[in-house]
Each structure stands twice: as structure tokens, then as C-alpha cells.
Amino acid sequence: MELDRLGWTSSLEEAFEAFGSAGLIPGRVSAAHTHLYHVLTRDGEWLAEVTGRLRHEARGPEDFPAVGDWVALRPRPGEERAQVHAVLPRKSAFLRKAAGSTTEPQVLAANVDTVFLVAGLDGDFNPRRIERALVLAWESGASPVVLLNKADLGGDVDARRLEMEAAAPGVSVHVVSARRGDGIEALEPYLASGRTVALLGSSGVGKSTLVNRLLGEDRQPTSEVRSHDQRGRHTTTYRELVVLPGGAVLVDTPGLREIQLWATEEGLASAFDDVARLAEGCRFRDCRHGGEPGCAVRAAVVAGELAEERLLSHHKLQAELRHLEVKADLGLQRAQKARWRAIHKAARHHRPRE
Ligand code: GDP
Ligand code: ZN
Numbered sequence: 001m002e003l004d005r006l007g008w009t010s011s012l013e014e015a016f017e018a019f020g021s022a023g024l025i026p027g028r029v030s031a032a033h034t035h036l037y038h039v040l041t042r043d044g045e046w047l048a049e050v051t052g053r054l055r056h057e058a059r060g061p062e063d064f065p066a067v068g069d070w071v072a073l074r075p076r077p078g079e080e081r082a083q084v085h086a087v088l089p090r091k092s093a094f095l096r097k098a099a100g101s102t103t104e105p106q107v108l109a110a111n112v113d114t115v116f117l118v119a120g121l122d123g124d125f126n127p128r129r130i131e132r133a134l135v136l137a138w139e140s141g142a143s144p145v146v147l148l149n150k151a152d153l154g155g156d157v158d159a160r161r162l163e164m165e166a167a168a169p170g171v172s173v174h175v176v177s178a179r180r181g182d183g184i185e186a187l188e189p190y191l192a193s194g195r196t197v198a199l200l201g202s203s204g205v206g207k208s209t210l211v212n213r214l215l216g217e218d219r220q221p222t223s224e225v226r227s228h229d230q231r232g233r234h235t236t237t238y239r240e241l242v243v244l245p246g247g248a249v250l251v252d253t254p255g256l257r258e259i260q261l262w263a264t265e266e267g268l269a270s271a272f273d274d275v276a277r278l279a280e281g282c283r284f285r286d287c288r289h290g291g292e293p294g295c296a297v298r299a300a301v302v303a304g305e306l307a308e309e310r311l312l313s314h315h316k317l318q319a320e321l322r323h324l325e326v327k328a329d330l331g332l333q334r335a336q337k338a339r340w341r342a343i344h345k346a347a348r349h350h351r352p353r354e
Contacts, residue, residue: 002042003026003042004193005193005194005247006040007111007113007195007249008026009194012088015088016072019085019086024073024085025073026041026088027070027071027073028068028069029065029071029110030045030241030242031240032066035050037065039071046073048073054085054087061105062093062095062106062107064087066109067109067241068111068241068251069087069110070087070088070111071086092110092111092142093107093140094107094112094136094256111196112142114196114197115137115143116146116147116190116197116198116210117130117144117147118200118206118207119147119149119202119205120205121155121175122153124204125160127164127166128309130168132313133200134167134270134271135267139267144168146172146174147187148164148174149206149209150177150178150179151177152180152182157175166310174186178206178209179209191246191247193246193247193248194247194248195248196248196251197251198250198252200256211250211252214244214246240254268318272314272317274310275306275314278296278306281296282294282297289311290315297311
């Protein structure tokens with residue numbers, strides 16, 4: 001497999017140089033399990049583990065390899081597994097809070113160029129859900145593109161497209177039918193060789209149908225992956241990174257499909273660019289647009305220049321964000337307390353006996 005086809009670039013080449021001189025090879029993570037990774041390289045796919053050093057130096061889950069990551073790999077001919085020595089700098093990353101009570105981010109997918117935010121033009125049509133996905137997309141560094149799927153069902157497609165364009169300012173909106181193939185050719189610019197794409201959207205909007213359409217075949221639920229394995233064993237895994245017939249790389253991880261917010265104020269401001277711009281006219285810099293005097297955002301709603309639902313979505317996502325921030329703060333405090341406890345305990349231990 002040519003590395004270019006997997007999305008290898010000259011800036012990655014540069015970042016990799018020192019590792020290359022040390023005898024490591026570049027590869028792209030196609031599946032990530034706990035402590036075990038599938039990595040695609042020039043000469044096939046390896047099963048790999050991270051080195052003890054990488055594990056030791058990781059500040060949190062986000063420093064471990066994720067699907068879509070480029071890594072520096074040491075193949076170990078004759079041994080069962082290769083070793084991941086480093087994760088190359090990411091161009092983009094989708095984060096979500098890790099399972100459990102902590103708010104440490106976890107990387108769902110890395111180095112995605114374009115993320116297709118899919119919505120269905122059926123009874124379930126709801127631009128508010130796309131607003132949420134947009135926050136996540138802007139936050140990731142990938143460029144969002146909205147797909148309105150199920151165009152074949154008819155209905156007022158133009159009105160819905162306008163509604164969606166209002167919910168996603170500055171974002172291209174394409175009307176498609178994954179089932180029939182209508183409008184799919186408009187996606188070609190995003191699907192050039194070496195580009196990486198991902199799909200985001202609620203269940204039932206047609207993501208699997210679209211994946212099959214892009215693959216030009218029905219994707220098997222599990223596909224056999226040949227790995228370098230001394231004992232000639234074959235591991236069967238569902239690959240989460242595949243090269244499409246047209247040349248683009250598709251990252252399709254189950255985790256990415258179920259959206260959970262991990263975002264910052266900047267992500268919110270980008271997704272709600274219209275609100276952010278209006279807010280510049282508010283009397284107070286920290287205006288929450290909740291009834292403060294001189295609020296330009298509320299004034300725009302009253303004047304019919306901004307949809308009220310849009311302001312409500314903004315409020316809702318902002319509240320969620322605050323909640324996450326508070327939790328992250330608490331987590332930090334807890335970690336600090338635990339550290340001090342450990343230090344005190346160690347100090348007690350070393351105290352000379354009286
Ligand atoms: P996912 O949950 O997002 O992966 O959605 P699926 O791909 O499983 O599709 C959900 C349902 O919508 C299935 O019954 C599909 O056949 C149907 N569907 C998907 N794309 C289209 C389309 O373009 N037109 C119509 N009419 N139905 C579609
Ligand atoms: Zn305001």
C-alpha cells in the first residue's frame with residue numbers, strides 16, 4: 001500500500017524524519033483496541049502495542065494512538081507484535097470525554113480532513129442536532145460539510161435546505177440520496193485520493209447506506225484482516241479505516257457516530273458564528289443574552305433577524321459546556337488532593353522514628 005493513498009503528506013514526512021533515521025517506519029492506525037492497535041504500513045498491516053515509554057509519558061488518554069493517527073512503528077520481524085514509539089502531530093482530532101466520571105478527553109478519530117454531518121430529510125429532520133454536531137466538528141479541526149440525505153422522499157427540500165443553511169452558517173449543504181445515488185457526485189471534491197473523511201449523524205439518517213454507496217459494495221460487518229503474526233494466525237477485526245475506490249480514506253468508528261460533546265467556547269463560537277457576531281453589539285462583554293439590558297442578540301430575535309430556536313440551542317449547548325468545565329475543574333482538584341495525600345503519606349513513611 002502506497003503511503004500517499006493513506007493520506008501521507010510532506011509535513012508528516014518532515015515530522016517523521018528523526019524516527020526514520022532511527023529505523024522506525026510510518027504507519028496509520030486502522031483500529032484501536034485497549035492496548036492493541038492495527039497499523040497500516042507500506043508493507044502490510046501490523047498488530048502493535050505502545051512502548052512502555054510512551055505509556056509512561058502519556059499525560060492522559062489523548063496521548064495514546066487513535067484511529068486515523070500516524071505513528072512511528074518499530075516492526076519486529078519474527079515477533080508477534082510491532083511497537084508504537086510515537087504518535088505524529090495531529091492535524092485534527094475528535095474528542096469526547098472518556099467513559100466514567102472523569103472529564104479527560106479521549107480521541108475518537110484523528111487527522112480527518114472533511115466530516116460529513118448527515119441529516120435525514122424525513123420526519124426526523126431537525127437542524128438543532130446538526131448545530132450540536134457542528135460544535136464538535138469545528139472543535140476537531142476538520143472541515144464540516146452537511147449532507148441532507150433521503151432526497152428521494154420528496155417534501156419541501158428547498159425550504160429544508162434553507163433552514164439547514166441558517167443553522168450551519170458558512171458550511172456547504174448538499175442534498176443527496178444515499179439509496180438512489182442522487183447528488184453523490186457533488187461529494188467528489190472531498191473524496192480525492194489521500195483525503196480523509198468521516199461521517200457523523202444520528203442513528204437512522206443513512207450513514208451505513210452512504211458508506212456502502214461510497215464503497216460501491218455492501219460492507220461486511222466483519223472483514224478479515226491479515227496481520228503479521230508469527231504463528232500465522234489471522235485476527236478478524238472490523239476495520240475502522242478503509243480506502244475508498246475513489247481514493248479517499250474513510251474513518252468510520254462507532255464512537256464517532258454517537259456524539260458526545262467535548263468542546264470549548266471557541267468551538268461554540270464558530271458553530272454559532274451569527275450569534276457571536278451579533279454579540280459584539282451587546283452592551284456587556286460577558287452578556288449571556290438572557291435578558292441583560294442592551295443585548296444585541298435578543299434585539300435581533302425580536303426583530304426577526306435571528307431565529308429564537310437558534311438562540312435557545314446556543315443557550316443549551318453553552319450550559320452543557322459550563323457543566324463540563326466545572327466537572328473538569330473538580331477532576332483537577334481531586335487529582336491534586338490525591339497527589340498531596342500521596343506526598344504526605346510518603347513523607348510520614350520517611351519520618352525518622354521517635
Ligand atoms: P444509519 O443508522 O445512519 O447508519 O442509517 P442507515 O444507513 O442504517 O439507514 C437507516 C434507514 O434509512 C434504512 O432503512 C435505510 O434504507 C434508509 N435510507 C438510507 N438512505 C436513504 C435514502 O437516501 N433514501 C431513503 N428513502 N431511505 C434511505
Ligand atoms: Zn447579549
